[in-house]
Amino acid sequence: MIEDKLIFCSGSEAEMLDELSKFSSQPSSHINATPGNTDSGIARLVLTLIELIRKLVEKQAMHRIDGNSLTEEQIENLGETLMKLEMKMDELKKHFNLTDKDLNLNLGILGDLL
Amino acid sequence: MNMSLIIFGIAKNSLSHAQSSLLIETLYKESGISLDLFRYKEIVFIFADYHEANYSMSRDDLLRYAHVIEHLAKSISLLPMRYKSLANSTDQLSEHAEKGYHQILTNLELIDHKEEFAVRVLRSPSAADNEDGTHIGTDEHQLQDALSGDSPSRIYLRTKYAAFKAEELRAVYSENVKRKFIEDLAPISLFYEFKKRLSPSTVMDAVVLVDKDKRKALSDLIAGMQKFYPQHNILMTGPWPPYSFANIDIQL
Numbered sequence: 001m002i003e004d005k006l007i008f009c010s011g012s013e014a015e016m017l018d019e020l021s022k023f024s025s026q027p028s029s030h031i032n033a034t035p036g037n038t039d040s041g042i043a044r045l046v047l048t049l050i051e052l053i054r055k056l057v058e059k060q061a062m063h064r065i066d067g068n069s070l071t072e073e074q075i076e077n078l079g080e081t082l083m084k085l086e087m088k089m090d091e092l093k094k095h096f097n098l099t100d101k102d103l104n105l106n107l108g109i110l111g112d113l114l
Numbered sequence: 115m116n117m118s119l120i121i122f123g124i125a126k127n128s129l130s131h132a133q134s135s136l137l138i139e140t141l142y143k144e145s146g147i148s149l150d151l152f153r154y155k156e157i158v159f160i161f162a163d164y165h166e167a168n169y170s171m172s173r174d175d176l177l178r179y180a181h182v183i184e185h186l187a188k189s190i191s192l193l194p195m196r197y198k199s200l201a202n203s204t205d206q207l208s209e210h211a212e213k214g215y216h217q218i219l220t221n222l223e224l225i226d227h228k229e230e231f232a233v234r235v236l237r238s239p240s241a242a243d244n245e246d247g248t249h250i251g252t253d254e255h256q257l258q259d260a261l262s263g264d265s266p267s268r269i270y271l272r273t274k275y276a277a278f279k280a281e282e283l284r285a286v287y288s289e290n291v292k293r294k295f296i297e298d299l300a301p302i303s304l305f306y307e308f309k310k311r312l313s314p315s316t317v318m319d320a321v322v323l324v325d326k327d328k329r330k331a332l333s334d335l336i337a338g339m340q341k342f343y344p345q346h347n348i349l350m351t352g353p354w355p356p357y358s359f360a361n362i363d364i365q366l
Contacts, residue, residue, distance in 0.1 A: 007231070008336045008350035062278035065271070068260065075260065079267025082274065 043096040047089075048103045054085055119207070120164040121199040122149070122182050123192040123355075126222050127158040137189055145182055152204045154211035157218055160186060161207070164200060187355035191226045193218065194355040217361075224305070225359055228323045231332060231352030235291055235318040235339075238347050284314065291318050291343070298339065302331045307358050317346060321358040329353070 061078050064070055070078065093099065129137070138149045147167050152159040169175045176197050183194045201207050211218070261272045292308055295318060299306060305323035312319055324332050333350070340348045 005351040005354070006349070007333060007352060008340075008348060010340045010347045010349075058274065059278070062275055065261070065275055066278075075271065076263075076265065076267055079265070079271040083267055083270045 040096060040098075044098060044102055047092055047096065047098060048105060050092075051089060051103045054089060057085070058082055118164050118203065119161045119201045120167055120169060120179075121159055121161045121195045121201060121207070122179070123160050123186055123194045124218055124222070125158050125160065125186075125190045125192050126226070127153050127156050129158070129190065137186070141182060141185055144185065145178065147178075147182055149182075152207050154208055155215065157211060157215070157222065159207050159211070160192075161201070169198070183355050191222065191228070192355060193221055193225060193360040194357050195360070221359070221361055225323065225356040227326050228305075228356065229326055229329065229353030230356045230358055231322050231324060231329075231350060232354065233295075233318070233320045233322065233336060234316060234349040235343065236347045236349065237315050237317055238345065281314075284317075288312065288317050292320070294342075295320065295339070298335055299332075302328050302335060305359060321354075323356055323359050326353075 061082060064078075065075070093103070134151055138151075142148055147162050149160055149162050152161065169179065179197050183192065186192050187194065201210070261268055261275060263269075296306065299322060303322055303324045307321050309319035322332065336348055336350045340346075
């Protein structure tokens, strides 16, 4: 059905197919928790929220760097903290067998959460 | 609650009995779904028996549902409903119609004789990194100096900071592309929505509501845009039922 809807495309065939495939591979808009998979369903939801907060913290840190108001020591500490947070997040994803793609929610017209 | 009706959309109650019978008959032949109409003043709900339609949460059923909406939207101006819009009975439809009547009518006016199109401006993978002509200024170089050092945390921060600045530049560039698109679109349509969060490969992701007679004008606009931005690939799809403009907040 999607192919029938293509009116204008300037890219190569490969690029077009890649883009069209995104229509059918959007991140899920809901957590598929069932009685059999409550652990992984909840883990996915919780990790998605943690990842969102981690990214917000990271962005805030970049704004502070941009403001040029951090001392050498603060910059060093900030880098170490952010690095450890990301490493911890990677560990948790691995533990629950989740990928970056799993930690996302499609918010319709607002786009993807992450 | 035992929901018994699945609603596909709402339209203006302007179809004659013969026209609606023909539409229902055609859809039954195509999809095997037996549609029914519930008329309330100037609007009409288009629905089917939920159990008879046999819908589940599968992707195939979602496509089946979308196919019915697609077909209806080709014949009439339709406010498409979201998948699994359910109601207990026509009495409940009547209640909802009464509550949201003016909002529904306003939305029906908005989408009347119009179609939705999606327009995406993509960063071509083959394009140069600074395709938008923006450059990192002196201040940022100084800041990069402030992050200099060989410790793992400094290297980590530099990488993150570079990505952050690149994202900022992309956002500014996207805003400029959107502004130009809105200006160019103005003679054709004033109804558009932009997806707010974009992937790094997307410059602009928009939906526009265009009068059916102006489809060609929109295609020409997109072709002109492609000439203006040869470094990007532009993708236009449609016509779609006006999903992005069916702002109905009544809960069915």
